[in-house]
Amino acid sequence: MSFDEMTGQPGSGEVRESYRALARWLDESPPDLLEARARQAEFFFRRMGITFALYGEHNTSERLIPFDIVPRILSAREWRMMEAGLVQRVHALNLFLADIYGAQECIRAGIIPADIVLTNPYFRPEMTGWRPPGDIWVHIAGIDLVRTGEDAFYVLEDNARTPSGVSYMLENREMMMRLFPDLFSEHRVRPVDTYTDLLLQTLKDAAPASAAREPCVVVLTPGPYNSAYYEHSFLADKLGVELVEGSDLYVDNAQVFMRTTQGPCKVDVIYRRVDDDFLDPLTFNPDSALGVPGLMLAYQAGHVTLANAVGTGVADDKAVYTYMPEIIRFFTGEDPILHNVPTWRCREPDALKEVLSRLDELVVKEVGGSGGYGMLVGPAATQEEIEIFRRKLIADPAAFIAQPTLQLSTAPTLCGTQLAGRHVDLRPFVLTGPQGARATPGGLTRVALKEGSLVVNSSQGGGTKDTWVLDA
Numbered sequence: 240m241s242f243d244e245m246t247g248q249p250g251s252g253e254v255r256e257s258y259r260a261l262a263r264w265l266d267e268s269p270p271d272l273l274e275a276r277a278r279q280a281e282f283f284f285r286r287m288g289i290t291f292a293l294y295g296e297h298n299t300s301e302r303l304i305p306f307d308i309v310p311r312i313l314s315a316r317e318w319r320m321m322e323a324g325l326v327q328r329v330h331a332l333n334l335f336l337a338d339i340y341g342a343q344e345c346i347r348a349g350i351i352p353a354d355i356v357l358t359n360p361y362f363r364p365e366m367t368g369w370r371p372p373g374d375i376w377v378h379i380a381g382i383d384l385v386r387t388g389e390d391a392f393y394v395l396e397d398n399a400r401t402p403s404g405v406s407y408m409l410e411n412r413e414m415m416m417r418l419f420p421d422l423f424s425e426h427r428v429r430p431v432d433t434y435t436d437l438l439l440q441t442l443k444d445a446a447p448a449s450a451a452r453e454p455c456v457v458v459l460t461p462g463p464y465n466s467a468y469y470e471h472s473f474l475a476d477k478l479g480v481e482l483v484e485g486s487d488l489y490v491d492n493a494q495v496f497m498r499t500t501q502g503p504c505k506v507d508v509i510y511r512r513v514d515d516d517f518l519d520p521l522t523f524n525p526d527s528a529l530g531v532p533g534l535m536l537a538y539q540a541g542h543v544t545l546a547n548a549v550g551t552g553v554a555d556d557k558a559v560y561t562y563m564p565e566i567i568r569f570f571t572g573e574d575p576i577l578h579n580v581p582t583w584r585c586r587e588p589d590a591l592k593e594v595l596s597r598l599d600e601l602v603v604k605e606v607g608g609s610g611g612y613g614m615l616v617g618p619a620a621t622q623e624e625i626e627i628f629r630r631k632l633i634a635d636p637a638a639f640i641a642q643p644t645l646q647l648s649t650a651p652t653l654c655g656t657q658l659a660g661r662h663v664d665l666r667p668f669v670l671t672g673p674q675g676a677r678a679t680p681g682g683l684t685r686v687a688l689k690e691g692s693l694v695v696n697s698s699q700g701g702g703t704k705d706t707w708v709l710d711a
Contacts, residue, residue, distance in 0.1 A: 241646040242388045243660050244311065257314040257709055260425045265309075265651075265658070274656050276418045277308050283417070289410055289469060304407060305702030310415060311650045311663060311684045312426075318680060318708045321384065321392060321667065324577030326676040327567065329380045329669045332399055332554050334570040336376040340366045340550060350569045351562045359559070360607060361400070361552025363515060365522060369539055371548045372445055373673055378546040379438070379510075380669040381405075381682075384577070386648040393580045393645070395664060397563070399554035400547060401512050405668050406470040408683040409434060409477070411705040427710035429680035434668065435477040437679070441672040442478075442508045445544045450507035456480045457497060459488070459511040461529045471512050478510075485513070490533030493540040508544045515549050557640050558584065558606040580645060586637035594641040595632060598625045601641045602693075603632070616693060618644050647693055650704065652686055662687045664695050665706065681706035 240248065245258040254262045265273075284303055313321075338345050339356050340363075346353045356362055381402030383395040412431050416423060439456065446454035460471035462484050475482035487498055488506065496503040511518065517527040519534040537543045553559060561582045567575045583590040583601075594601060598617050605613035615628040632639055649660030667682030684704040685695035695701040 241660070241662065242386065242391075242648045244386070244648050244650045244663075247389070257312045257317075261310070261312060261422070264422055264425060270656075273308060273653050273658075277653055279418060280306050280308055280414055283414060284410070287410075289407070305688055306411060306414065307652045307661075307686055307688075307702050307704045308415070308418065309651050309653055309658065310422075310705045310707045311665075312707045312709065313681065315709050315711055317390075318429075320390070320576065322678045322680075324392070324394075324575070325382055325667055325669050325678045327571060327573065327576050328382060328394065328397070328563070329377060329671055329676045331563070331567040331570050332380065332397060333374070333376050333671060335566050336399075336548070336551060336554060337370070337374050338570070339553065340369065345566065345569055348569065350565050351559070355556075355558050355562075356553060359553050359556055361515070361550070361556060363550035365535065365539075366548070366550040372447055372541075372544055375445060375671050376548040376551050377554065378441055378445055378548075378671055380671070380676075381666045382577075382669065384665045384667065385580070385645060386663075386665075387645055388648075392577055394560075394563070394577050395580060396557065396560060397554055398666070400552040401514065402666070402668065403467045403470055403512075404666055404683040404685075405434065406473040407703050408668070408679075408681070408706070410473075411683075411703055415705045426707065429708045429710050431679055431681055434670075434679045435474070437670055437677065438474075439478045439480075441670045442510055442546055444672045445546055446507045447541050447544055449542055451505070454507035455497070455504060456508045456510065457483045457488075457506055459483055459485070459509050459513055461513050461517070465512070467512065474510070480510075485528065485530045488531045488534075490531060490537050493533075493537045493542055495531065495534065495537045495543045506543060508546065510546050515552060518545075518549065556606055557604055558586070558637070561640060580642045583641040585632055585639040585641060590641075591632065591636045594639075595629060598629060600644060602644055603628055603639055603641045606638055606640060616644065619691075619693075644693070647687075650684070650686065652688070652704075654688070654690075659690070661690070662693050662695065663704070680708035 247255055345351055377399045381398035384392050385395050386392050442456045443454050457480055458471055458475040472482055489496055495506040497506050513529055516524045517529040519530045520527045521532050522535040538545055561584050563579055564575050583594050585591045585594055601617045603615040647662040650663045651658045652661040663684050663686045665682050665684050667678050669676050669678045684706045686702050686704055687695045688702050
């Protein structure tokens with residue numbers, strides 16, 4: 240039975256302290272109010288064009304991510320623990336990346352096998368021996384958390400390459416404040432709207448030494464056909480910087496310039512939402528039309544900063560994830576505050592044997608997979624799907640990890656005209672600058688709208704909620 244974030248246990252009749260004001264408000268609200276507000280929210284989101292696109296669906300238009308108007312609430316105590324764990328983890332990720340592209344002490348010490356790092360498709364040998372400004376590799380991180388009990392929070396995965404979703408966190412809060420000002424008056428909710436100011440300062444602080452006193456920052460997008468293009472344009476607008484595509488930039492004398500109607504403008508920091516492979520056709524994929532020829536030359540000459548750094552995708556890898564407790568201890572000398580989900584590494588023969596015998600019970604994931612794709616949810620799978628994964632595992636066990644099917648916590652969600660518990664996860668966002676790492680209170684709560692489903696990804700039918708962190 241799943242832990243319910245409002246009542247603790249389904250059917251207990253009790254309401255947890257952080258949810259009491261919300262529960263009272265829900266009881267006192269007219270029956271049709273929530274349904275009317277949900278329709279308003281959908282209307283506003285559609286009018287504002289807050290959409291995402293699905294790859295491979297040639298005949299579908301862009302979609303709205305379903306928004307649930309019942310907020311998820313975290314107490315100040317819960318957030319303090321989570322925040323400490325997030326800061327610790329992102330700090331360790333930065334130290335790990337600096338090490339694998341430097342002295343590789345964690346490999347020599349046996350903390351992580353060399354092949355998991357050096358043969359990883361996201362490991363970039365071009366970055367070996369190079370140091371970004373301030374030794375910060377991951378300026379923006381999204382750490383996915385799940386909850387199974389009162390104080391049981393687990394890290395599901397790390398997103399250190401180009402984490403997405405922060406625009407929905409910000410828009411969800413704005414929508415809730417517009418629709419439910421009376422509900423906000425009953426709670427002391429920590430703000431999230433300072434995120435863009437902190438992000439802009441983080442990017443400016445990352446500027447190379449050669450930058451002007453007021454660094455020029457741009458957001459680099461693959462273009463309007465990318466699934467997250469709305470977010471790219473949203474962030475550029477909120478930051479007050481230019482949204483550019485690769486064709487808007489060029490490199491001259493190992494410096495990056497932006498084409499403008501007033502002539503060339505030197506660029507100091509690029510918040511890139513383009514994957515490594517497509518950044519520079521002279522270094523990576525020669526067929527890429529999304530990047531900037533010569534960008535890596537300017538980057539490694541120290542004349543422009545890329546956020547996040549090239550090569551950070553190693554830290555997204557689910558095989559690397561399994562070693563994060565050891566990585567945290569090695570680089571910080573501390574025990575992890577936030578724990579990993581127990582995980583079998585299918586590359587290990589004993590683990591593979593165990594996983595193959597329990598495929599109907601476990602969740603099996605590709606180490607490089609994302610978005611809810613490339614995975615098997617054993618309890619919900621057909622026998623045919625299980626057998627397909629069995630063959631995949633036997634053919635290439637190192638490409639997979641397996642985890643128990645966790646009973647993710649549920650949160651009250653408006654389903655039609657009724658409230659019901661639906662499984663949720665949380666993606667907090669962490670910014671790292673010269674003063675260290677800072678986590679924005681709350682983050683993006685994703686909710687599995689289908690009854691019983693554990694898959695919260697928007698590409699798989701999930702929705703989002705506003706996440707409230709109480710100030711006291």
